[in-house]
Amino acid sequence: MAQHLSFQTAARYQQRVRATAPLVHCMTNEVVTNWTANVLLAAGASPAMLADASEAEVFAAIASALLINLGTLHVAQTQAMTAAVDATRRSGKPWVLDPVAVGVLPLRTRFCHDLLGEKPTVIRGNPSEILALAGEASEVRGPDSTQGSDDALTAAERLARDVKTIVAVTGATDYITDGKRTIRVDNGHPLLQRVTGTGCALSALVAAYVSTASNEAEVLEAAASACAVFSVAGEEAAQLAHHKGPGSFAVYLLDALATLDEAILERKMQRRMQK
Amino acid sequence: MAQHLSFQTAARYQQRVRATAPLVHCMTNEVVTNWTANVLLAAGASPAMLADASEAEVFAAIASALLINLGTLHVAQTQAMTAAVDATRRSGKPWVLDPVAVGVLPLRTRFCHDLLGEKPTVIRGNPSEILALAGEASEVRGPDSTQGSDDALTAAERLARDVKTIVAVTGATDYITDGKRTIRVDNGHPLLQRVTGTGCALSALVAAYVSTASNEAEVLEAAASACAVFSVAGEEAAQLAHHKGPGSFAVYLLDALATLDEAILERKMQRRMQK
Amino acid sequence: MAQHLSFQTAARYQQRVRATAPLVHCMTNEVVTNWTANVLLAAGASPAMLADASEAEVFAAIASALLINLGTLHVAQTQAMTAAVDATRRSGKPWVLDPVAVGVLPLRTRFCHDLLGEKPTVIRGNPSEILALAGEASEVRGPDSTQGSDDALTAAERLARDVKTIVAVTGATDYITDGKRTIRVDNGHPLLQRVTGTGCALSALVAAYVSTASNEAEVLEAAASACAVFSVAGEEAAQLAHHKGPGSFAVYLLDALATLDEAILERKMQRRMQK
Numbered sequence: 001m002a003q004h005l006s007f008q009t010a011a012r013y014q015q016r017v018r019a020t021a022p023l024v025h026c027m028t029n030e031v032v033t034n035w036t037a038n039v040l041l042a043a044g045a046s047p048a049m050l051a052d053a054s055e056a057e058v059f060a061a062i063a064s065a066l067l068i069n070l071g072t073l074h075v076a077q078t079q080a081m082t083a084a085v086d087a088t089r090r091s092g093k094p095w096v097l098d099p100v101a102v103g104v105l106p107l108r109t110r111f112c113h114d115l116l117g118e119k120p121t122v123i124r125g126n127p128s129e130i131l132a133l134a135g136e137a138s139e140v141r142g143p144d145s146t147q148g149s150d151d152a153l154t155a156a157e158r159l160a161r162d163v164k165t166i167v168a169v170t171g172a173t174d175y176i177t178d179g180k181r182t183i184r185v186d187n188g189h190p191l192l193q194r195v196t197g198t199g200c201a202l203s204a205l206v207a208a209y210v211s212t213a214s215n216e217a218e219v220l221e222a223a224a225s226a227c228a229v230f231s232v233a234g235e236e237a238a239q240l241a242h243h244k245g246p247g248s249f250a251v252y253l254l255d256a257l258a259t260l261d262e263a264i265l266e267r268k269m270q271r272r273m274q275k
Numbered sequence: 276m277a278q279h280l281s282f283q284t285a286a287r288y289q290q291r292v293r294a295t296a297p298l299v300h301c302m303t304n305e306v307v308t309n310w311t312a313n314v315l316l317a318a319g320a321s322p323a324m325l326a327d328a329s330e331a332e333v334f335a336a337i338a339s340a341l342l343i344n345l346g347t348l349h350v351a352q353t354q355a356m357t358a359a360v361d362a363t364r365r366s367g368k369p370w371v372l373d374p375v376a377v378g379v380l381p382l383r384t385r386f387c388h389d390l391l392g393e394k395p396t397v398i399r400g401n402p403s404e405i406l407a408l409a410g411e412a413s414e415v416r417g418p419d420s421t422q423g424s425d426d427a428l429t430a431a432e433r434l435a436r437d438v439k440t441i442v443a444v445t446g447a448t449d450y451i452t453d454g455k456r457t458i459r460v461d462n463g464h465p466l467l468q469r470v471t472g473t474g475c476a477l478s479a480l481v482a483a484y485v486s487t488a489s490n491e492a493e494v495l496e497a498a499a500s501a502c503a504v505f506s507v508a509g510e511e512a513a514q515l516a517h518h519k520g521p522g523s524f525a526v527y528l529l530d531a532l533a534t535l536d537e538a539i540l541e542r543k544m545q546r547r548m549q550k
Numbered sequence: 551m552a553q554h555l556s557f558q559t560a561a562r563y564q565q566r567v568r569a570t571a572p573l574v575h576c577m578t579n580e581v582v583t584n585w586t587a588n589v590l591l592a593a594g595a596s597p598a599m600l601a602d603a604s605e606a607e608v609f610a611a612i613a614s615a616l617l618i619n620l621g622t623l624h625v626a627q628t629q630a631m632t633a634a635v636d637a638t639r640r641s642g643k644p645w646v647l648d649p650v651a652v653g654v655l656p657l658r659t660r661f662c663h664d665l666l667g668e669k670p671t672v673i674r675g676n677p678s679e680i681l682a683l684a685g686e687a688s689e690v691r692g693p694d695s696t697q698g699s700d701d702a703l704t705a706a707e708r709l710a711r712d713v714k715t716i717v718a719v720t721g722a723t724d725y726i727t728d729g730k731r732t733i734r735v736d737n738g739h740p741l742l743q744r745v746t747g748t749g750c751a752l753s754a755l756v757a758a759y760v761s762t763a764s765n766e767a768e769v770l771e772a773a774a775s776a777c778a779v780f781s782v783a784g785e786e787a788a789q790l791a792h793h794k795g796p797g798s799f800a801v802y803l804l805d806a807l808a809t810l811d812e813a814i815l816e817r818k819m820q821r822r823m824q825k
Contacts, residue, residue: 029324030305030308030324030326030580031308031309031312031322031324032309033580033581034309034581034582034583034584034585034746034747035309037581037746037747038745038746038796038797038800041743041744041745041746041796042744042795042796042797047581047746048651049579049580049581049621049622050622050655051580051622051623051624052623052624052625052657054656054657055623055655055656055657055658058654058655058656059654059655062654071324072324072325072326073326073327073330074326074327075327101323104333104334104337105325105330105333105334106329106330106333107327107329107330108330193316194316194317194533195313195316196309196312196313196316196322197309197312241530244527244530244534245317245529245530245531245532245533245534246313246316246317246529246530246533247313247317247525247526247527247528247529247530247533248526248527248529248530250313250526250529250797251526251797251798251800251801252794252797252798253797254795254796254797254798254800255791255794255795255796255797255798256795257795258744258795258796258797259794259795304599305580305583305599305601306583306584306587306597306599307584308584309584310584346599347599347600347601348601348602348605349601349602350602376598379608379609379612380600380605380608380609381604381605381608382602382604382605383605468591469591469592469808470588470591471584471587471588471591471597472584472587516805519802519805519809520592520804520805520806520807520808520809521588521591521592521804521805521808522588522592522800522801522802522803522804522805522808523801523802523804523805525588525801525804526801
């Protein structure tokens with residue numbers, strides 16, 4: 001039975017990120033680099049993006065966390081990503097895997113399974129991706145999921161246990177699980193699906209948040225807090241963009257990430273739990 | 276003599292795209308990936324972008340249409356693009372060529388002429404690009420055209436006949452032609468020239484629209500409908516951004532693409548025809 | 551003793567850029583391509599971005615100025631960049647170096663020192679980068695500076711003399727120096743630090759501005775004018791985005807760059823000098 005995250009917990013991790021401005025090394029797809037950097041900056045973290053394998057390795061020792069996103073993976077990148085993951089693990093820092101469109105496409109599917117052996121701290125994906133990664137039949141059409149997060153919950157829990165990691169499967173409801181304990185976040189808004197890279201940016205935010213955790217229980221809470229803050233910001237942004245569409249929504253999402261406080265988290269998170 | 280597109284036709288194809296959410300595989304330049312994806316999402320289509328040659332080939336069989344944009348072409352990309360075009364043609368799907376800055380620059384000019392042999396379903400370019408592609412003298416300075424679309428109409432018609440394709444030459448007036456029948460779209464706004472990648476994003480939208488066509492006459496109408504919807508959205512956005520400039524305009528353009536309905540198409544398209 | 555820039559000078563160079571729409575060839579990092587292009591368009595310049603070495607070389611002869619930004623440098627890019635710099639120098643055009651995160655990271659640090667031998671017309675960096683480039687101890691954490699521009703002024707002046715170039719070190723105060731004469735710009739707003747790529751885009755704007763200079767004294771003034779126009783636009787944008795955060799701010803920054811006139815420059819620049 002999934003538990004709700006308290007607004008106090010979400011606010012605590014939000015505060016930690018704003019106070020420490022963790023430096024997140026993002027090796028992400030070329031569609032979302034700018035957007036991801038702006039989401040991190042708005043949320044109080046600090047982005048860095050490097051392409052060269054030798055530099056990625058050096059930088060892993062400086063950064064607070066690493067994000068690996070496979071959206072526009074090409075062969076030459078796999079080497080730089082592996083070097084960065086290895087260096088991150090050696091320095092004891094967390095890393096997050098975003099397995100974009102895993103399942104159908106051959107290069108990323110093979111590479112993704114290699115990366116599971118490198119023990120990602122968190123895997124953040126949509127339901128189709130998490131089902132594919134857990135070896136279950138899933139419908140993958142492109143980067144967007146055709147299935148709901150409830151369909152993927154059991155697979156997420158099993159995957160978390162098998163890989164000894166935390167899995168965040170996000171959608172209308174987000175589930176964040178270590179395979180034993182599962183936290184649910186019910187906030188969010190459909191406009192989040194109409195802006196490219198919201199899932200990718202959330203993965204970067206998860207990396208920022210888990211870098212402030214000091215033990216495994218905190219990693220679970222930190223990952224869930226990133227999902228909660230992002231989802232509540234989505235609700236705020238949708239209100240501000242009322243009747244205006246995805247362009248305004250994306251702008252206000254950045255504004256909301258920067259201005260969201262504990263009072264807003266309380267109001268939005270409590271309301272959802274009462275439904 | 277170019278015909279005007281009726282607002283009913285534009286609305287019909289807009290409705291088809293929103294109902295079917297075609298998956299558009301975009302192999303486009305690195306400047307406009309995010310913007311193109313957001314334009315497609317706002318318009319009701321679904322974007323996907325892949326970099327690896329083996330994945331691009333696999334994905335071509337899944338996608339509804341392919342876009343090839345040469346804006347930041349490098350040698351390694353030509354192979355992945357050729358593989359994707361071949362796979363798209365084998366699966367009977369449409370593909371759109373955006374020949375950014377063809378003419379002056381050597382790599383893309385050679386590659387572009389190779390691609391003409393692969394029978395693009397539609398070529399969408401600015402007047403300078405269409406003139407260059409048709410082998411006529413044109414002034415190319417950079418990615419922006421220095422000539423008007425009227426100057427390129429005859430060249431567009433000849434190119435369409437020679438390559439047996441549809442050519443959309445866009446500017447203050449858009450002309451969409453199969454070499455025999457030519458449709459004109461008079462909507463649009465000068466602010467479209469002040470945001471990078473509006474032409475590139477329109478090419479992606481053309482790919483989405485033509486994927487809903489079921490014969491050659493429909494391809495012509497679908498391509499013209501994409502131009503009309505985009506141009507009318509530009510007028511809407513300019514009104515919303517009144518006295519505010521290109522930043523606001525780009526945001527409202529996404530909003531307008533998402534919210535535009537048949538009543539707005541009727542009002543804006545009728546008014547232009549009466550001029 | 552650093553001099554203030556007069557608003558009349560800033561307005562004069564702004565006018566020149568708007569009148570001539572200089573074509574700026576940007577070889578920049580993949581995080582900021584779209585943003586940089588939109589900043590240039592908003593400011594009245596014309597952006598062009600090419601990836602292939604052979605095309606970059608050809609294009610250098612056509613463009614008005616070249617920007618080299620090392621943000622996501624990888625080995626394969628160094629060759630294309632060197633070819634573009636050589637071609638730019640041969641054609642007597644200016645080029646601007648943005649040494650993102652130089653100092654810690656090995657590839658860019660080596661390449662950056664090679665590029666100093668190619669006599670950049672202007673180097674634009676944050677205080678940490680300028681200190682690192684001048685061979686002084688600096689704290690580099692990522693792409694963002696941890697030091698103020700006052701700390702780097704002496705290093706900037708020495709670097710300018712040693713390399714025989716102009717150095718713009720930007721932050722809360724911007725200093726633009728040829729090693730003998732130093733101009734200060736006191737405008738700006740902290741929200742400029744909350745949007746990714748503002749420094750990178752400013753470097754592109756410096757390239758556009760210096761392309762309108764006809765001698766060395768003008769290059770110094772043109773570079774300072776770009777800093778002033780950008781900083782004043784930041785103040786305007788912050789006012790328009792009041793209490794709204796970095797998403798709105800970025801949108802209004804583009805609007806402000808497009809709409810800023812001499813009256814606003816006078817009001818904002820005079821007020822700062824009186825402090």
